[in-house]
Amino acid sequence: MFDSNHVFLGIAPIGWCNDDMPELGGENTFQQTVSEMALAGFTGCEIGNKYPKDPAELKKALDLRGMRIASRWYSSFLLTRPFEEEEKDFIANLDFLAAVGANRINVSEQSYSIQGKMDVPVLTGGHKHVMDDAEWKLLCDGLNKLGKIAADRGFKLCFHHHMGTVVQTSEETDRMMANTDPRYVFLCYDTGHFTFAGEDPLAMLKKYVDRVGHVHLKDMRLPVVEEARKNDWSFLQAVRNGAFTVPGDGDVDFDPVFKVLADAGYQGWLLVEAEQDPAKANPLEYAMKARKYIREHTGL
Template identity: 55%
Template sequence: MKNIKLGCAPIAWTNDDMPELGAENSFEQCISEMALSGYEGTEIGNKYPTDPEELKSYLEPRKLEVASAWFSAYITTEDFDKVKSDFIKHRDFLHSVGADVIVVSEQGYSIQGEMDKSLFENKPTLNAEEWKRFIEGLEKLGEIANEKNMKVVYHHHMGTVVQTSEEIDKIMNETDSSKVSLLYDTGHLVCSGEDPMYILENYFDRIAHVHFKDVRFDVREEVKKNHESFLTGVKKGIFTVPGDGQIDFEPIMNYLLKNEYKGWIVVEAEQDPTVHNAFKYALKAKEYIDGLA
């Protein structure tokens, strides 16, 4: 683990897409419990200070670094100048707090926030013209990130236009590796029905950020059977921390270690903290990953 930093995402404490989940949990509680659990860093949540110096004043005493933060891109549906302007602000903020990767997910046509759309039946797709626009725009964001010696790490995600292995293949094959890297998310791959080892083995050289998220298969099947939405699945507990669901992380971790992965592994599991206490699950994940390493 000498080249790997272990971080934790705040989404288990307070959910960005459903603020009612974890509304009672403060920012200070979240980062204090992360630090107490032994993590080295955090991604950014909706309750975090937006002033870089203020944020660092909270994180540094807890010996926490900023791993990254999510950027919602609308390359396929918005004017690119607007996307570019928003991205530059996001990049500059992350640069000022010491992060070197920028998590980007295309949200044009995304159904992940729509409660009336079936997660497994209403996934959006792009036509050839939209793919071209998307790839060109994503590479431009990569160039903007490179100006600050940062990397765009693309986040494949349930309910979006890049979810499946075929779509990940396409984005990896059609983008310049110097401009676009990959965020490898175990939970979204397995939830989608993909083989996580296929993506890991085929695109290891492009992976610059990792999310460790587990899946409860029984909840996944229930969501699929009942034609339910992504957010309904989250509320029901479709995701959990490593070691608590059905994903076998041992071959994944072994591959990362054997091939000397360098970067962050961030534990991420959006759950209802009134049902699944965020601190207890953060501890459980840390102990499980320590056992693998």
């Protein structure tokens, strides 16, 4: 289905230790995390809060385990801070990624984001910021400029639509994609966030498969999403209560997703990103479950 010379499997450290809630998995060390990733059969990962800040130290630890960095999350604030500051921060992140051999960066606009607020409902109450026309122009122009900086260095800027942020819905994703340059801005396609937002992840993939630069495989437990809606949970409360899980353990149908990506000749990372409470969902066990599911459904 996929060409293993061009499609690679990774997993995010967020199943071991949560960046937004460091107390979740606070006991799990960097060494244990990357060792268990490799043991489960993955060859790549993204960067978490326990990872060494020295790229040489990080690369050595990953090389020992046959692992490499696929990408990293980057919080942009294009709506709320001067572009010069944004550009400087972005370039520093590219420098780090280049030093560890990565060529993707996942950008999420965090101005006015409620994703990290424990007590603000994510599905109800209209708390999510909705951009006006001037803000849309600021965001898209900024993404184009950052994307060109990335492209000039051999990177793909992959924009991460995300619950609780200014680009959450299919309509917002459509507008962002329509107003950014396809040479410079790609999509970090996330099955879970489109599902959580009440959108059709397969329809969105079919629409933008030629601009997908990075893939997050995230499964959803829809009964928990319904609980989140009913009980006015925040994004973080939904995570704590198990809204997300690894592929094959929830309600997302991944087979058509894999088919659309394979038929389009997708090249890059398929990265399992399933934030759960490690005390409830043993990270190694769930990583192995995800790896087995992907092997059985893609041949990778």
